[in-house]
Amino acid sequence: MNRLLLIPIIWSVRLLVLLLKVTGRGAGTSLPGLLVGRYFPFAFAALVAQIPYIIVVTGTNGKTTSQTMLSAILEQVDDIRVLRNRAGANLSQGILSQLLRQASPWGTLDATHGIFEVEEATLPRIAQMLRPNLIAVTNLYRDQLDAYGEVDMTEKLIRDGIAQCPQASVVVNGDDPRTARLTHQLPNPTYFTSLPAEYAQEVPYEGQLHHLDPNFQSFLRATKIQINDDLTSDVEVNGRVGDVVVKELRITITSPGFFHVYNALTAITLAKLLQVSDAAIVQGFRQFQPAFGRGEVLEKVKGDKRVYYQILLVKNPASFSLNLDLLRSRPSLKILFAINDNTADSKDVSWLWDSQLERLNDAAIQWLMCTGIRAKDMKVRLKYALTGDRAPTLLQSTQVWESIREAIEQSFELAEDGDRIYVLPTYTAMLEFRKAMGKVLD
């Protein structure tokens, strides 16, 4: 019955998406879901009910990366057909929009597995509609402070969401004290991910590192981590997921930085809960491509000079501090900070002061440059962070260009042929940077 009612809705949505595209008003990643969700709320459940396995990924950082990794793994398995929402379209209208776009004209969905990244505060609102089989929580950091001042509140919302799904298995970051305790009072079977202490302690978790008990808890741990020159990492994974033992599983992760190893462990745990073989997992990581702005390398060529720009998105104190940590072992470091204060970046730049720029003090810095709307604030942050004999000259030579386009030109001038410049942009600065380099979103 409901499915028949879906047919006119699907057709209307197709028309709407076409109109949006023709008139250049967007790609229809949000509006169709918003309208249908409001006027035909039954559509969400009617579509979701057709997908046998629903997997939800939430948490502060790493939602998109974990989702993309799992998707790449499941695509290696015959008979699995994955449906996923687009990166960042993680509110209920974004998820519904994707379901509507993927539905056939007859209101049917062909997918066997739905993998949805869900914004943290949205989880309790759509948990019952999604009825996930698996829920993964990557981590819980302080995020953009003008959006969510309260990590306590976010933790509560996620716990409320999980509590609505007593049938779901839960995968959490076992080192993060906030995620490790999420299911303490809940019946959900829980699986943990973990990194060796020397890595875990570099992560600015809220509270003391959580310690797992191998006798009682089921977890996967990255036992060996080798960070390569191009910032990819080779990892060996050991542990168990319930009754399934994982032994010396070796993968290469193309996302830059050890903190993405957590996302890989989340994806592997979810894959193991879905009975995927080691071989498919390894192959999945070979096929995996990081989302744009997460380690992506763009090139600028003029004459016979070629310069590489590797983009490492920074969106909150945790990702900023961790990316600096990753870079400080690089030789002759050249960094372009691109800081905007648009709504998607956080209008309040206080978070720059919570980010540990001091981690740069033992790095081999060749030069630094600041760009974006708040380039000048970034330079002030550097002034207070840098210490030692070289600090005054380094600061003196740090150029400030409000225009990102100009900063690209100036950094290209500073660089030599073959140089790699690390670009640390906020979200909208990243979009601007990519656009200036000739990359547009599809």
Next chain:
Amino acid sequence: MSYSLTLTHLYPDRLNLYGDGGNLIALKRRCEWHGIEFHLTELNWGDRALPSQTDLYFMGGGQDADQLAVVDDFHTLKRDAVQTDTHAGIVFLGVCGGYQLMGNTFLMGNGDQTRGLGILNAETKAPSTQVKERCIGNLIAELLPPLSDELSTIYDPSRPVPKTLVGFENHSGQTYLGEGVTPLARTLSGFGNNAEAVYEGARFKNVFGSYMHGSLLPKNPHFADYLIWLALVQKYNDPGIRLKALPDQEEWEAHEYFVQRYVS
């Protein structure tokens, strides 16, 4: 003569939201640049405070549960010492949640009014119907006399200093100052203490409160220097102390850019 200052950070374990660590970084680095020996100590939940142990107190804001948790602790273990110090003229700075906490009563996120620390004669109430949402956004204010005039005299040689304060506010509580407490600045853009009047921040003796994040002190180096100067004058009992002017080019460029953007 060589100077030294001790800064006590109140409840860093509980009250550490909103980049307020930037204020500590600014005080530390500026003391270094002024040639003042700098010591940082912490008073956490459960620690007992003793009077005359510090030259400056700093307190930031925290999450609701943490702000509530420190109230009882403060009244049992810290109030007497801190009040003795602040009445004697020791410098105290509270920012946002910390500012609200300093008053007689403050507002919780759920709208409940709670007993405050009682360091400042002020009340923070629930917003009236006038304020539909949080006071959130960039905040620019002009320091009021006599403080605004005093700022240029703390340096040797004295020099002109901007009178503006810049930052970012994010609060729903509306703060009203009681008798004996004066506002710090007049709001030029944004709300400040409350949506009814055009004032930001508070001062009683050398106790200061402000709604400005951003962080406050690195964005406003003149105010940071003023607090350092006050603490030195108090500690060494010498109003003749003067600071050397630091080359604050980067700070003022960021500050000016911000003022230009919002006040024209």
